Amino acid sequence: MKRHLPLAHPATALVMATCAWLVLVPLLGVPPRYLPSLGRVVADAISVWPELLNSFLRTLSEAVLGFLAGAALGIAFGVAFARSRVLERSVLPLFIALQSVPVIAFGAVVVIWFGNSLLSKVMIALYLSFFPVAVSTLRGLQAIDEKRVALFLSFGANRMQVFWRLALPTALPSIFTGLKLAVSLSLIGAIVGEWFGDTVGLGVMLLQALYFEQVERIWVLIVVCGLLGTLLYGLLAFIERKYVWWRPA
Amino acid sequence: MNLPLKCSIAAIAFAAALVGGSLPAKAAEAVSVRLKWVAQAQFAGVYVAKAKGFYEEAGLDATINPGGPNINVETLVASGADTFGIASGTEGVLYAREKGLPLTCIGMSQQMTPFAYVAYDDSGINSVKDFKGKTVATWMTGPQFTLYSVLAHEGLAQSDANIVSQPFSMQPFIDKQYDVATVTLYNELNTLKEQGINNIKIFLPDDSGVTTQQDSIVTSEKMIAEKPEVVQAFLNATLKGWKYAFENKSEAVDIVMAAGSGLERKHQELMLEEIEKLMRAKLGGSEGLGAIDMASIKAVHDSLIEYKALNTEIDLESAFDQSFWAKVPADAKSM
Amino acid sequence: MVASRLNALLNACLPVVFAIFVMGFVWEVAVAFGEVPQYVLPSPSGIIAAAVQRFPQIADGLWITTFEALAGFAVGSVIGLALACLFLLVPPTRALLLPLVVALNNVPSIAFVPLALLWFGMGPASKIAIAALAVSFAVLLAALEGFSRTEDGQVNLLRSFGANRLAILWRLRLPAAMPSIITGLRIGLARSTIAVIVAEMLGAYKGIGQIVYRATAEMDSLTVWSAILVSSATSLALYGLLVLIDRRLVWWQ
Numbered sequence: 015m016k017r018h019l020p021l022a023h024p025a026t027a028l029v030m031a032t033c034a035w036l037v038l039v040p041l042l043g044v045p046p047r048y049l050p051s052l053g054r055v056v057a058d059a060i061s062v063w064p065e066l067l068n069s070f071l072r073t074l075s076e077a078v079l080g081f082l083a084g085a086a087l088g089i090a091f092g093v094a095f096a097r098s099r100v101l102e103r104s105v106l107p108l109f110i111a112l113q114s115v116p117v118i119a120f121g122a123v124v125v126i127w128f129g130n131s132l133l134s135k136v137m138i139a140l141y142l143s144f145f146p147v148a149v150s151t152l153r154g155l156q157a158i159d160e161k162r163v164a165l166f167l168s169f170g171a172n173r174m175q176v177f178w179r180l181a182l183p184t185a186l187p188s189i190f191t192g193l194k195l196a197v198s199l200s201l202i203g204a205i206v207g208e209w210f211g212d213t214v215g216l217g218v219m220l221l222q223a224l225y226f227e228q229v230e231r232i233w234v235l236i237v238v239c240g241l242l243g244t245l246l247y248g249l250l251a252f253i254e255r256k257y258v259w260w261r262p263a
Numbered sequence: 264m265n266l267p268l269k270c271s272i273a274a275i276a277f278a279a280a281l282v283g284g285s286l287p288a289k290a291a292e293a294v295s296v297r298l299k300w301v302a303q304a305q306f307a308g309v310y311v312a313k314a315k316g317f318y319e320e321a322g323l324d325a326t327i328n329p330g331g332p333n334i335n336v337e338t339l340v341a342s343g344a345d346t347f348g349i350a351s352g353t354e355g356v357l358y359a360r361e362k363g364l365p366l367t368c369i370g371m372s373q374q375m376t377p378f379a380y381v382a383y384d385d386s387g388i389n390s391v392k393d394f395k396g397k398t399v400a401t402w403m404t405g406p407q408f409t410l411y412s413v414l415a416h417e418g419l420a421q422s423d424a425n426i427v428s429q430p431f432s433m434q435p436f437i438d439k440q441y442d443v444a445t446v447t448l449y450n451e452l453n454t455l456k457e458q459g460i461n462n463i464k465i466f467l468p469d470d471s472g473v474t475t476q477q478d479s480i481v482t483s484e485k486m487i488a489e490k491p492e493v494v495q496a497f498l499n500a501t502l503k504g505w506k507y508a509f510e511n512k513s514e515a516v517d518i519v520m521a522a523g524s525g526l527e528r529k530h531q532e533l534m535l536e537e538i539e540k541l542m543r544a545k546l547g548g549s550e551g552l553g554a555i556d557m558a559s560i561k562a563v564h565d566s567l568i569e570y571k572a573l574n575t576e577i578d579l580e581s582a583f584d585q586s587f588w589a590k591v592p593a594d595a596k597s598m
Numbered sequence: 599m600v601a602s603r604l605n606a607l608l609n610a611c612l613p614v615v616f617a618i619f620v621m622g623f624v625w626e627v628a629v630a631f632g633e634v635p636q637y638v639l640p641s642p643s644g645i646i647a648a649a650v651q652r653f654p655q656i657a658d659g660l661w662i663t664t665f666e667a668l669a670g671f672a673v674g675s676v677i678g679l680a681l682a683c684l685f686l687l688v689p690p691t692r693a694l695l696l697p698l699v700v701a702l703n704n705v706p707s708i709a710f711v712p713l714a715l716l717w718f719g720m721g722p723a724s725k726i727a728i729a730a731l732a733v734s735f736a737v738l739l740a741a742l743e744g745f746s747r748t749e750d751g752q753v754n755l756l757r758s759f760g761a762n763r764l765a766i767l768w769r770l771r772l773p774a775a776m777p778s779i780i781t782g783l784r785i786g787l788a789r790s791t792i793a794v795i796v797a798e799m800l801g802a803y804k805g806i807g808q809i810v811y812r813a814t815a816e817m818d819s820l821t822v823w824s825a826i827l828v829s830s831a832t833s834l835a836l837y838g839l840l841v842l843i844d845r846r847l848v849w850w851q
Contacts, residue, residue, distance in 0.1 A: 024433060031698060048717060102614030108621065111834045113788045116795040119810045119826050123335050123639055126344040127414050130295075130328050142792075146785050155780055191743050191778075195736060195785055202706040205795065211297065211328045213522075221331065222301050223370040224712040224800070225431045236709050243704025332799055333813050342638050351815075362817050364637050403808075405813035427809055430801035435720055 027067045050230045055237070058230040065219070066238060073216040074242060076132060076204035080139020081197050081246070088144040088196065090190065092151020096181075097222065102152070113145040118206050125210050139203035143196035150192025154185025190254045205239070216242070270307030272329040291324040292493050297345035299404075299478070300330045304525035304534040305449065307347060307515045312504025314518045322497035327522070332431075335404075340481050341366040341382075347486075347497055352477035353563045354402035358408070360582045361575045364576045365484040370553035370586045371499055372478035372505075373541040378406050380413075381436070384534045388464065391417045391471055397442040405477075406445055408572065412473045412563065415570040432459075439509065449537035451528060475563050476556055487584065498587050502553045503595040510598075543598060551596030555583050619829040637819045650784035656809060656821075656828050661796055664832055665811025666722050669730020671790045675783060677730065678737025686745055686771065687763050701737035707793050715801045724842045725797045725805070732793040733786035740782025787840060791833050 035052045038044070046054070059066060091109070095102040115122070117138050128134035158181055166176050208217030216239055221229035298306050309327055312318050318325040326346060330336065337355055340348040341364035349372065350356065359366045380399070382388040388397065391413060401410045407464050411421055429444060431436075433451050437443035437460065446452045455463065466502035468474070480501065486494055508515035529594075560583060567573035588596075623841070627640045635679045636644065649656070680701065685692035706726055718724035739741050756766050796808025806829045813821035 030292075030630075031777050044730070048713075062524070081775075100613060104608075104617040107614045107834070108617050110788075110837050111830050115826055115830045116792050116807075116810075118333055118792070118796055118799065119807075119822065121815065122342075122344075124337050125334060125339060126342050126638055129344070130326075141679070149784065176841065187743075191739065191781075195738065198704060198706065199789070201704075202708060202792075205706050205708060209331045210334055211331045213302075213329065218329075220709055220712075221526045222523060225301055226525045226527070227432055227434070228525050229716075232712050233644075236705050236713075237707045240702065240705035243706065333811060333814055335817060338637055338814075338815055338819075342635065359817055362633070362637060364817060427803050428812065430715070430720060432715070432801065434716065436717075440719070537727040 025099060025188065028143030038056070047229055050233060055230050055233045059234040059238075062219075062231075063068025066234070067157035068214055069216045069219050072214045072254070073201070073204050073208070073244075076135040076207065076215070077139055077197070077201045077242070077246065079132070079188075080136040080203055081143050081200035082151040083136065084196055085142040085147050085193055086190065087140065089151050091148040092155065092189075093150065095152045096155035106148075106152070108233060109145055109148065112141075117141055117203070118209070124207075129178065130212060135212075135215075137205050138207040139200035143200040146195040147189065147192040148194075148197065150188045151185060154188025155181055158184050159190065162194075186258045187254075190258055191258060194247060194250050194254075197250055198243055201239070201243055265412050269466065277475050289454060291319065291322050291493050292319075292490075293324045293326070294346035294493065294497060295326040295328055295329045295425060296347040296497075297334075297336045299349055299351055302308070302327075302329050303450075303517065303526060304516060304519050304531040305538055307486045307508040307519050307538065308484050308501055308505030309520050309537055310504075311508045311515050312394040312500045316523075317500040317503045317507075318497070321500040322386065323493065323496055323500065325370075325497075326376050333387070336362055337366055337481065338340065341483055343483055343485060345495075346482065350479045350481045350562045352409075352479055353560050354408035354412075354567065355405045355476045356479050356481065356582055357564055357573055357577050361434050361573060366481050367484055367487055368481050368555065368568045368583045369494060370480035370502070371476040371555050372480065372553060373538070373570075374476055374554065374556065375541050375544040376409060376473065376475050377447050377449060377477050377541050378409050379446050379448055380410075380443050380468075381446055381455070381463045382450070383439070384462045384464060386442055390443060391466055392419065393508045394424045394443055395419055397413060397424055398427055399424045399443040400436065400441045401445040403428045406565070407483050409468055409475055410445065411570065411572050412475070412566050413471045415472045415566065415572075416473055443481065449534045453537070455534045473563075473566070474559050476559055477536045480553065491587075495590060496555070499591050502551075504593055505542065505552050506595060506598060508535070509543070512536070512539075515590070548598070551588075551591070551593065552598065553584050553588055553591070553596055555588060557583065557585070612761045638699030638815055640819055640823055644820060645823045649818035649827050650820055652824055656806075656825050659804055659806045659809040659825065660826065660832060662722065662799065662804045662827055663725075663791075664836075665727040666798075666805065667729055667787075667791045667794045668836070669722075670726040670794065671733050671783075672789065673726065673788055674730035674733025674786060675737045678734040678739075679741055679779070679784070681734070681738050682741035682745065683767060685769060686744065689849055699735070699738065703731070703738075707732040707789075709798050711797045713801055714797065720801045720803060725794045725802065728793045728797045729789070729790035732789040733761070736786040736789060737779065737782045739774055740778045740785075745771045747778065761845075780840070782843075784837065784840055787837060791829075795829070 032052070038053050076193055091105075095106055122136065124134050128137055162180060162184075163176055166180055171179070205215070205217035205220065210214035211219050212218050216235055220232070220235045220239075223235060268572065286466065296309055296548060298309065300306075302310070306327075313325055313327060334423055336345075336348040336350040337359040339345045340350065341359065345389065350366075350368075352373075353371075356366065356368045376591060380391070380394075386397075394414065394417075399410065401407050410426065413423065422441075429441075433444065433446075433454055435441060437455075438457065438491070444451075446455065453467070454592060458474055482494055482497075512532070512535055516528065516535060519535075520526050520528060546556050557579065564577060564579060568576065624751070626641050626643060629639060640648070655759070681695075685696060710725075711728055711732060714724040714727050718727055719800050744805050752770060753766060756770055761769070795807040798805040799811045806825050809825045813819070813825065
């Protein structure tokens with residue numbers, strides 16, 4: 015029987031981090047240019063909470079949509095690669111190359127093609143997130159024991175049944191590893207996309223805080239982005255615990 | 264298998280609602296204005312024109328798109344992704360035309376060079392000629408051309424100074440990581456003053472004989488050819504917005520503060536005052552806001568050609584179209 | 599022997615080369631037929647020509663960026679692996695720190711760029727720091743997942759031979775986790791390159807990010823795309839290197 019990856023309660027982390035911030039910053043005399051006191055950061059957050067909330071929701075939707083699209087595409091490609099060696103050999107390296115092309119570098123092209131809309135952020139989030147899912151899907155499917163497949167087939171199962179009842183379940187833990195990475199990448203994609211001249215979003219607020227060198231605001235956004243990231247990650251981890259509790263034995 | 268399916272359907276519905284909810288009403292002409300930077304008082308005229316309904320009155324449904332660290336206004340406007348733009352400046356338009364971008368300038372916001380170079384009093388730099396052998400930082404998004412012109416005018420080659428890319432922050436200069444930094448009179452100089460840094464020398468490009476108009480109002484050749492009335496309407500409304508902004512500064516700053524994020528009121532007020540000086544200087548005062556100073560442009564063009572920064576002669580009359588500005592009613596541009 | 603190796607190499611390369619050619623061809627045709635202006639999207643032929651012509655300037659930036667990415671990658675991998683081992687050997691640390699690490703690393707690494715620039719300046723140090731941050735999580739997660747793959751039965755067997763936690767980690771879990779760790783490394787490499795380039799765009803003296811940033815502002819699309827091309831080719835080469843190491847070191851699966 016395998017142990018799976020238990021995540022300690024997120025509440026513990028929150029309490030710990032808050033205590034550390036509250037106590038250590040004044041204690042160690044950390045200059046506010048690096049890490050302002052918790053009180054000031056909270057005050058700053060409260061002063062802009064409507065804008066913060068709007069931005070949070072906007073970035074959340076961009077990241078989620080991009081992630082869902084990227085995950086679907088990634089799994090589809092992963093399965094395709096597992097089926098066809100030719101496809102794997104020719105297209106997978108292309109994807110690897112594409113993955114290393116910094117999407118931020120051709121921002122103008124993205125804006126020209128997809129406008130300043132939600133779509134351009136979703137496309138960037140998709141672009142960044144589909145690759146880890148594809149790779150982990152492929153790996154997961156490749157790790158299947160051939161003897162098991164043979165066993166299934168010997169009992170009269172057809173290819174489809176082998177896929178749904180053996181291959182996919184066996185690969186799911188691996189796929190979820192990829193999904194967890196993809197969700198954080200899609201958040202990065204959403205934020206970077208907002209840097210192409212958008213008006214609402216955590217990325218927009220971050221850029222403006224950066225340019226006006228408002229350290230408190232930067233920390234507010236770091237915390238909020240962290241909350242958003244933890245929310246998404248936690249959701250995935252929850253789904254994983256509920257549906258993917260077994261490990262390949 | 265139900266959960267993923269439900270999630271997918273919900274996601275698609277969610278996406279559809281978002282897209283549907285953001286489609287504009289089909290009444291006025293939908294246009295977009297791309298700014299060269301993030302929202303701040305530097306673009307007060309545009310924000311005021313939108314907030315006070317000047318664009319709407321002119322039959323335009325204008326969307327204001329701020330700039331970003333990796334997009335270029337000239338490229339976006341020339342390609343049609345944005346209808347209008349507040350782009351870098353004289354040099355930017357010239358370089359765009361040299362590269363074949365179908366971009367035309369229809370107005371110039373700032374009539375005087377808004378840049379200056381600063382060095383600490385104790386750095387031993389007393390004139391631009393002393394830049395030789397020193398580390399000079401400048402932004403590479405347009406202002407670098409002004410620096411090249413200034414160096415050339417002072418008899419220095421670009422390679423005589425160690426020119427580095429200046430980031431958005433003045434912190435490296437404050438930390439003395441380079442000898443000379445570029446500032447704008449309306450932004451970074453104020454930032455330095457706010458931080459109590461007054462032991463600096465300021466070198467104005469105008470003193471070296473370089474006067475270059477900045478913050479050009481641009482549009483594509485296509486727009487001018489196909490919808491000149493929209494171009495005219497836009498220019499009228501924008502200049503009207505600027506005039507209103509200068510006559511109602513407090514309200515203008517309110518509007519800008521609401522549009523941007525992370526702005527400090529005092530800093531924006533100072534910025535607006537400085538911008539007013541820049542926009543009302545020279546032709547801005549004598550002829551009206553947004554005037555195109557062909558003499559100054561020709562001087563910049565010739566100097567860039569002479570120092571081989573520009574390699575093709577540019578047809579200035581077609582790059583800088585004064586006809587629209589000429590038709591802007593006096594009550595919109597004269598103060 | 600040599601012939602069969604050569605054959606294998608060709609078999610591996612041919613599909614990729616073919617795919618690249620097809621993609622390039624489609625791009626070239628699309629740009630020509632769609633009359634896409636060069637300042638929006640240049641043709642592949644134009645980009646390759648420009649890349650060759652401007653290579654000296656681009657190489658200068660490439661060297662810095664690659665160094666920053668690799669250094670960050672190395673540091674991040676070590677940190678990720680070390681943390682995973684710590685969590686395994688001292689379980690209380692896992693319960694205490696893992697949620698914190700998860701929360702910290704769920705902040706998109708680019709949100710830390712302003713801080714990194716402030717703390718470490720505009721030089722390579724800030725880029726290495728950001729890259730390390732981006733990579734460490736990928737490696738940590740992968741290592742933890744890999745460690746958990748070990749069968750309890752095998753662990754108990756080693757225990758019965760008197761092996762302590764450290765020995766079990768070294769001899770059993772680590773080798774078993776290698777495939778997973780390598781996957782983490784692969785993904786980490788891609789993330790670190792992106793993080794470095796983003797950081798370079800916001801504040802740096804040199805590097806691919808700076809080259810792209812300046813060229814964008816100067817409307818020099820050929821330079822932008824050649825820099826992207828060269829940078830991607832290098833990333834690909836590094837990735838290929840990683841795959842090679844994967845095959846050599848982790849030959850058991």
